[in-house]
Amino acid sequence: MCGKPTSVDDGASETGWIPVCDLARLKAETIVRVAGRDMLVIWNDGNVVACDRACPHEQADLGRGQVTAGRLLCPRHAASFDLRDGAITAGWPSPPLRLYPVRITGEKIWIETSQRRSGR
Numbered sequence: 001m002c003g004k005p006t007s008v009d010d011g012a013s014e015t016g017w018i019p020v021c022d023l024a025r026l027k028a029e030t031i032v033r034v035a036g037r038d039m040l041v042i043w044n045d046g047n048v049v050a051c052d053r054a055c056p057h058e059q060a061d062l063g064r065g066q067v068t069a070g071r072l073l074c075p076r077h078a079a080s081f082d083l084r085d086g087a088i089t090a091g092w093p094s095p096p097l098r099l100y101p102v103r104i105t106g107e108k109i110w111i112e113t114s115q116r117r118s119g120r
C-alpha cells in the first residue's frame with residue numbers, strides 16, 4: 001500500500017512543521033512514507049495520522065503494514081496499533097507507537113516533527 005516517498009522541503013519551518021503530501025494522494029494510497037524521515041502519514045477512516053515508521057516492538061517497517069478498523073497492523077508479527085493513541089495490542093511487551101501532530105492547509109498535509117501528539 002506504500003507509494004514512493006514524498007519529497008520534503010528541506011527548508012522546514014523553525015517550528016518543526018513540514019509539508020508531506022496532498023490529501024488526495026494519501027486517500028488513494030492509505031500509507032505514505034515521508035522522504036528523509038523515518039515517519040509515515042496514514043489515512044484512517046477520514047482522519048490523517050502521522051507516526052514513526054519503525055515498529056516499537058522490533059523495528060519492522062510499518063510502511064509495509066496495513067490499516068484496518070482504526071489499527072495499523074505490523075507486517076512482522078501479529079501486533080497492531082490503535083491509531084488514536086498508538087497503543088499496541090494488549091499483552092505485547094512494547095511501548096506505544098509514537099504519533100505526531102498533523103494539520104491540513106487546503107489540500108496539503110503537514111506534520112510537526114519535533115513534538116509527540118498527546119493520546120486520547
Ligand code: FES
Pocket residue numbers: 055056057058059060074075076077078079080
Ligand atoms: S516488529 Fe512489529 S509487532 Fe513485532
